[in-house]
Structure formats: C-alpha cells, structure tokens
Amino acid sequence: MTEYTGGALEADHLCVLVHGLWGNPNHMASVAKTVRAQFPPEKVYLLVAKRNSGSFTYDGIECGGERVCLEIEEELESIKRRGGNIKKISIVGYSLGGLVARYAIGLLHARGVLDNLECMNFTAFASPFVGVRSPLRGWWSVLFNSLGARTLATSGRQLFGVDKFRDTGKPLLAVLADPNSIFISGLARFKRRTLYANITNDRTAVYYTTGLDKTDPYTDLSKVKVHYVKGYEDVILDPINPVSPLPASHHDQPKPPLRATATKWFRRIPLILALTVFIPIGVVAYLVNSAIQTIRSINRVKQHESGLAGIDIKSYRVPLWINEIREAVEDAYEEINSSQNQEYLRLSDSEGEGSDSGEEILALERKQSQPWRPTLALAPYQFAAKEALDKVGFRKFGVWIHQATHSHAAIVVRTERENFSEGQVVLNHWVREEFLP
Template sequence: MADYSGGSLEADHLCVLVHGLWGNPNHMASVARALRAQYPPDQVYILVAKRNSGSFTYDGIELGGERVCLEIEEELEAIKSRGGKITKLSVVGYSLGGLVARYAIGLLFARGVLDGVECMNFTAFASPFLGVRTPLRGWANQIWNILGARTLCMSGRQLFGIDKFRDTGKPLLSVLADPNSIFMSGLAKFKRHTLYANIVNDRSAVYYTTGISKTDPFTDLSKAKVHYLPGWQDVVLYPQNPVSAGAPPPAANTEPLPALAEKWARRVPFVLALTLFIPLGVVAFLVNSAVQTVRSSRRVRLHERGLAGVPVKDFRVNLWIKEIREAVEDAYENLNSSQNQEYLDDGGSASFAGNEDGEEVDSDGSSGSGPAARRILALERKQSRSLDAGGFPTLALAPYQFTAIQALDKLKWRKFPVWIHKHRHSHAAIIVRMDKPGFEEGHVVLRHWVTEEFLV
C-alpha cells in the first residue's frame, strides 16, 4: 500500500479512499494502485483512511465519518506544514465507506474545509445509499431484516434504517439525503458524482440501493438484452440504457439423464457439508456479534467522552443549512419493517404488515402514529408514483427511501451498472479487494474509473 498512497509536495489534488464494513486499508489497495498507475505522485496525493479498520466499522456511520473527517483535516495540515498546498479534493467510498465518506463530507462542509479546495470527484463503489433491508416477501426476508439490523451494532441499525439519529427522529440514511442538511450541501459541491453498482451476485448490497433506483431491471437477465459500453470487455454497461427486453430464453437442458445424475451425485458431499457447517457458522456469527456489540458500545462511550483521540465537540455541528419546514419525525417510527412485499401494486400503493416490534400496521401506515404520520406517508407514496419506473415494477421500498432517491438524483449521478461474470462474490470483485482468481474483471471497472470518470 505504501507504494501507491501518499504523494509529493508538488501534488495539488488529494484523493481520499474509504473502505467498507469489516474492512481495512488493504482492501483499497487495487483502487490506489489503479489511481497511481494513471496519475503520478506529483499530480495526485492519495490518502487511504485508516481509523475505521476492522471491528471499528461496527461503531456507526456518524463515528466513522468523524474519524475520517479528522484524518482528512490532519493530512491537509501535514501537507501544508511540509510546504505543499492541496487545492483540489476527491473522495472515494467503497460499500459502507460510501456512507461514511458522505458523513465526513458534511462535516468538512460545516467546518469550512471545503471552502478552501475545489471539490472534484465523489465516487462510490457498491455503496448502499438506501440501506440494506430487503424489500421482498416472506418470513425469511423478515428474519433477515430483523436479525441483520441487530447483529452489526450501530452500523447495522443505521444500514437497516431502524435508528433515530440524534434529535431528528429520523434514520441517519434519511438525514444524509435531506436537501437541507450539511451532508447534501457538501456533496453537491463536487463537480462529478459517479457510482458503480453490481447487477448480480452482490450479496452485501444489491442493485437498487447501490444504483439509487426504485426498480431492479436485472432480476431476470435471461429475458433481457444487456448493453455494454464499447471497449469495456462486457463488464461496464451503458448508464442511460443498460438493459432492454428481447433476449431469447435460455436453451432447455438437454443433458442425458445419466450425466445429470452424475452431476447431482458430485454435489452430495457439498450439500452434506453445508448442513453441518451452516448451523455452526450461524452460531459463531451470533456469538461474535454479541462480543462485537459489547466492544463497540465501549468504544462509542469512550468516543462520546472525547477519550478516543477524536475531539467530538468540534464535530457535533449543526446538521441543517436552514430550518426544516415541518416536523415529520413521527412518520419514520414504523418504517423499519414496512417491506413485506416485493413490488408496489399498479396504483403505487403498498400494504405494510408489521413494524419493528411485530405489531400490526395497516395500509395507511397507522399504528398509533396519528393523522400527521398518515399524511406524510400518503404524500411520500404520491411522490414515489411520480417517479419514472422505466417499464419495470417498483420495489416496495420504505417512504424515506423513495424520498432519498428523489433528493440524491438531483445531483445528476453518472451511474454505471457492472456485470461481474467470473466470480459470485461481485461485491469484493468490483474493486479487486484482494488478488484472487476471478476478480480480474474488477480491474476493468477501476480502469474505466481512472481513465473515463476521474477529473483532475
């Protein structure tokens, strides 16, 4: 990593790389390497954020953003003290790091740091802008939405949208996308907003959230025709028209019966292994989650008391650029389990079956939330119907997610869908998180970014 990070005092452009959940700076090595291969040390200075490594990513987006903000300010000061001068800033986030980076940008804006630099690029690779809760039917998805939010400490609560950030009463994801917030004002200062989103096999962050979309046109690629950008090796798709109907259905399986029987026989040991290791893995995961929750809680307490190396009081700035027109906090109290169907019906309405605590919630969003909450939910559903679905059914997202889509899309993102074919762990492959066979298509993505998208 040392060979690619840093830079010379002649460089006037600082690019900050922020890794994701469970990550460490080495996860961004290929990103740094691709950037350095295109731009020499006297042109671009590279900072790979370090303070959120490993289990520290459990501590939440807010704490992570404060740590990254401090790192950026310290690096700017260190470069200045050595005689350099940074006049341009770019920020790159991978996975959860995209959200952490957005929080840090809001703090930099509020503290006046962005006034002294030209904001160039904000890039996100597979970042869950809308959270990670599953907008699908069935008990399995409900279990995932409930347990997943409670096994990743504060980061899990924020990613699943069941937190209430400070005194707003809203999920942090909603505050990050509020047009009146420092976070959106800071993000808007960047000249270019680019995202790369996997269309298949991203088990950590699916397309609708990484692509900031209320639809997923890639759910059945056997019935679709995919349009690639010429010259990008069947990996990067056209952003404006990535897919259309019309591909022929796949040919029927014509393998002879003995061959099929032999294939399934070879799978028997694997299936038996799964029946043994999956229960053990689940138990180990839950035990580790409990341990990490305790450790994270301890770190958060130290952080809040200013004993973790971050001057917390300096970063607890006013979140709002101007006063919010109406207090709507109570509208978000029952959203955490609102996705119990896969798509909205033709009229654009959703029927919510339950909230976080399992109590019944009727189709107008009530459950003791009152008329104000019902009016807000009705308004946000009306807004969601006004969005162009492009002929694809609308996913049953929560109202705050539809609102976030509308707000974020005003930044005019350059959205690039990515199809990783050679490996099923596309979330890691998209940035070549490690040197591994099958991840080489990620180099195509990184090369496209540094040569076609990165402004210097």
C-alpha cells in the same frame, strides 16, 4: 501500499480512499495502485483512511465519518506544514465507506474546510446509499432484516434503517439525504459524482441500493439485452441505455425433463447434508462474535463520545441543517414496518390512501411502476433518499462481473486474484474516463 500512497509536495490534488465494513486500508490497495499508475505523485496526493479499520467499522456512520474528517484535516495540515499546497480534493468510498465518506463531506463542508478547496470527484463503489433492508417477501426477508440490524452493532441498525439519529427521529440514512442538510450541500459542491454498482452476485449490497434505482432490471439477465460502454465491453454497462427487454421467444426455454431435474438434486445431497451440519455451527459462532463485537463497539463509542479516543467531538457536532433554526416540516420518512414485506409495489394494494406523507410516497411510486420494470417494495425513507440524491446528480455505471461469484469484493479488486480481473476494468474506466484531475 506505501509505494502508492502519499505524494510529492508539488501535488495540488488530495484523493482520499475510504474502505468498507470489516475492511482495512489494504482493501483499497488496487484502487490506490490504479490512481498512481494514471497520476504521478507530483500530480495527486493519496490518503487511505485508516482510523476505521476492522471492527471499528461497527461503530456507526457518524463515528466513522468524524474519524475520517479528522484524518483529512490532519493530512491537509501536515502537507501545509511541510510546504505543500493542496487546492483540490476528491473522495472515494467503497461499500460502507461511501456512506462514511458522505458523512465526512458534510462535516468538512460545515467546518469550512471545503471553502478553500476545489471539490473535484466523489466516487462510490458498491455503496449502499439507501441501506441494505431487503425488499423481498417471506420469512427470509423478516429474518435477514431483523437479524442483520441486530448483529452489526450501530452500523447494522443504521444500514437497516431502524435507528433514530440523535433528536431527528429519523434514520441516519434519511438525514444523510435530507435536501436541507449539510451532507447534501457538501456533496453538491463536487464537480463530478460517480457511482459503480454490481448488477449481479453482490451478496453484500444489492443493485437497487448501490445503483440508486427503485427497480431491478437485472433480476433475470436471460430476459434482457445488455449494452456496454465502448472499449469496456462485458463489464461496464452503458449508463444511458444499459438494458432493453428481449422478445419472449428469446428467453422461453423448455423445462428440463423430470429425470434430469431429479439427477441435479441428487448430486446436491452431499452439499445439503454438509450445510445442515455446518450452517448451525456457523450461525452460532457468528452470533457469539456479533455479541462480542457489539459490546466492544459500545465501549469504543462511549470513549469516542467522552473525548477519550483522541477526537474532540464537540467541534464535530455541528448543526446538521443549513438553517440554524430548523423549520418544522412533515416527516417524509418512516421506520420499517412489518406489513411492507412484498417484493414489488402493486396498484391493487389497499394502503397508500391516507394522509401520511410516507403513504403518499408509496402511492405515487405504485402509480409510476412499469410492467417490465416493477418498483421494488422499498420503505418511504428509501424512496425519498433516492430522489434527493438523484437531484444532486450522479453518473451511474452498472457493472457485470462474470468471473467471480463475489462481485462485491471484485469490483475494487480487494485482493489480487485472477477471477477479480474484471474489477481492474472498472478501476481503469474510473481513472481514465471519470476522474477529473
């Protein structure tokens, strides 16, 4: 990693890389290597954030963002002290790192750090911009949303949108996307904002949240024709026309005979028996570890809040809104409610006729839902966040990783593996076609 990071004092462009949940700087090694292969040390100075490594990512987006902000300020000061002169800045976030980076950008903007820099690129790889709350129906959705929010400490509550950030009464994800916030104003300063989203096999952050889309046209890829960016076929989708529906005759397949189906399930019996033994053990171990990590995270956050973690947080607790005196506006966001458990919004749903702004958002989204691309049953704050981020403007690229079943790790080549090679195509596209030097 050290051979790719850092840079020469002649470099005028600082590029910051921020890893994701449970991550560490090594997860960004391939990203750093790709940047360095395209831009020499005399051109781009690379900083891989390290203060949020490992279990420190449990501590929440706010805490992580303050740490990254401090790292950036320290690096800029260090370069200046040694005779360098950084004039440009780019920030790259992977997974949860995209949200942490957005929080840090808001702080850098509010503290005046960006006033002396040309903001070039903000890039996100598989970042859950509107959280990870599952819009699926049934008991699995309830279990996933309830368990997930309570097993990842502060970060879990924020990712599932069940927190109330400071005195706002809103989830942090809603505050991050508030049009009047320092976070949106800071993000808007960047000349180019790009995101890459896996369209399938991302078990950590699914397409609708990473691609800022209220629909998911990739639920059944046998029913659509995929269009690719020229030169990056089979991996990078055309952002203007990513897919088109196929005629029904192209994807209507005869049902397999009963004997073939029975044989298929018979072959799965050993796997099913193994899972009935190992899943309960794994769940217990996961819950025990989650409890331990939550306690540790609480203690770390207390140290952070008291200033004992090496950060003077008072200087980072800046006003979140552009106006010093916040106007009283109707809250357009609401917490997750148990009644919203359908997979798609339907015009026949009875709710949405009231005066509550959240219900008005849902009613509008139902009317706009299209038959072949129905609108997912997201929460009102998620719809509002998507709209606000779309207004800022993102260049969106869908990514189809074929060779790996864990596309979340493959999209940034988190480890050097042969079946992650398509992720290198993504990174090459980014540095060659999207990155503004």
